Amino acid sequence: MPVGTVGTVKGMTMDAVRSTGAGIVLGNTYHLMLRPGAERVRKMGGLHRMMDWPGPILTDSGGFQVMSLGALRKLDADGVTFNSHIDGSTHRLTPESSTRIQHALNATITMCFDECPALPATPERLAESMELSMRWAARSREAFVPREGYGQFGIVQGGTERDLRARSVRALTEIGFEGYAIGGLAVGEGQELMFATLDFTTPLLPERQARYLMGVGTPDDLLGGVERGVDMFDCVMPTRAGRTARAYTERGTLNLRNARHADDLRPLSPHCDCLACTRHSRAYLHHLFRAEEMLGPTLLTWHNLAYYQRLMRTIRAAILDGTLPDLAPRLRAHWAAGDWTEDEFPQPIPPPVP
Template sequence: MSSTFRWICESTDGQARAGTLHTAHGPVQTPTFMPVGTAGTVKAMTMDAVRSTGAGIVLGNTYHLMLRPGAERVKQLGGLHKFMDWPGPILTDSGGFQVMSLGALRKLDQDGVTFQSHIDGSKHRLDPQRSTDIQHALDATITMCFDECPALPAAPEAIAASMRMSMRWAARSREAFIQREGYGQFGIVQGGTEPELRAESVKALTDIGFEGYAIGGLAVGEGQELMFSTLDVTTPLMPNDKPRYLMGVGTPDDLLGGVMRGVDMFDCVMPTRAGRTARAYTERGHINLRNARFALDARPLSPYCDCLACTRHSRAYLHHLFRADEILGPMLLTWHNLAYYQRLMRGIRAAIVDGTLSAHTEHLRAEWQAGDWSEDEVPQPLIPPVA
């Protein structure tokens, strides 16, 4: 096992944990949200802009990078860190989710998946060995094992068969992983929303042994309540001394609920995708900047935000950019949304350290429910004082 890849728990509040993940490419404070840089770029953002939000780790994707520009080309050019100007930690998704979503363009067997590129129809093959090798060529700080992620709802027997195949693939992914100082590989817990299958999956993965453990197969149509109840029975079974990563999640309330159930790491396209479609996330929920009511609104998006969109521009200007289809609109709003997500995670971490997570949770949810600030409203403190 790598001697320098380690997660250290520093504070707890209920099931929530605040810690630091130490890697070859630097430390990451947890809980953390990872911006999604699927094809070697966080859409509409420079990496300096991503850094300015406070992000400590970003995500890349095996499927997209193997197709374009190709893992060997990235390796030849110095690895993904240099290629995309991100010297910090990078986690790469194995490509399994993207391949499974191709539907008729892919053929699954017990050893892996053969599929057609969504770009040009060319034929490719991914299996545990190939996925792990590609992630090694990219120089991923955190490699994900190759798995299948079935859509929900599905019959329990189908979920069980898929999970057990993913566990076999996890063992093969581990065999293919090349141990390096400060690098790690995560196993992925599957099993749908079936508690017994989740428990079986956790045991299989911990028997193999990984540097961290992810929870896959959620946020795929099951709804928040069922996702949370699945986390309630899954995270207590996972190793206490290893990082836990909930894949593809989600809304601000999803992140908060995940942290309260013992999750340390998250990723989702939601804040960047929303930024490209005029949806802004704030401490008072989300707003649609295409709405005509913002045409004369001279206020910043959020009184708490220090991003470029909020410190230099008004809601009215952002409204204008989207109505005029100017590319600067998606750029500024993506920046703002990522800044909000990072600020949200910093506030949650601070509340865990202070032992005030319950009060902070009530405050966050009350603010989200209150709706946008009125023009004469004085914003309240971002984090409520310790009682």
């Protein structure tokens, strides 16, 4: 899911986002409740109308952002009181208010309100947090208004502790949700430990409901997550990388600020049909970033989103035809091989059609 935190995928029109093949985007309760405000979004016709996005929208509950505020927030059994990072004003989120705000936003998929502690953390701290999150999950579900075509996801917590994750899954499946998210990962534990946690968590989740790994990640993270049973992902990485001159390709990551691209007339990738690759050269993209022109981040964001969607389509096709075990090592070998050589990929961008 491309991330549209405040009602926009940064640097992109929604037509451009659609052109990448994306079918669902993400918004964020915390940011939207502060600006422009949930009631104002509702008056604008909801998040779909405001963003010009007719497809599904998932909204993060705001729990992760609130927990990231550190000293600016105070946690209690009922919810969280916090100061806005924008103007210092005081606000409060509870499971009930988070769910109501997401309803006002008209989120297609509502996330339950949870606490997400940073890792590493002691087992005692993780257990306390998980149990609080499960109580909040029950309250979030009680506050959710069922509507046809809409749903709510529970969030599995428990850090990297096997028994805590199992207890969390049991509590959530007893409540019953339309889908299940795996939270509390990609928060400092590293890929190896994240994958190990997925190894014992995803098999516990219902097979016929979506499994969503929150806040992940690199192309290799996505591939490893799918291999371990994950269906859905979101991450700011492709858009953030686009704004900082990094392009994801089948041969790893390119830094477009690097001087070696200054005279390179080839596109970023021979396999991509995005606007950056079909109309512009690496040399031009390098120039845009060196000149600090806003078109550079836009084109590279467009490319990265297109690459992520193409990667997921490729993985999905391999699952359907039973070839994922063969595809996965090939993808990883290509990422590790580095950029194409001139002999492998010599063609420049074709001239524009008059």
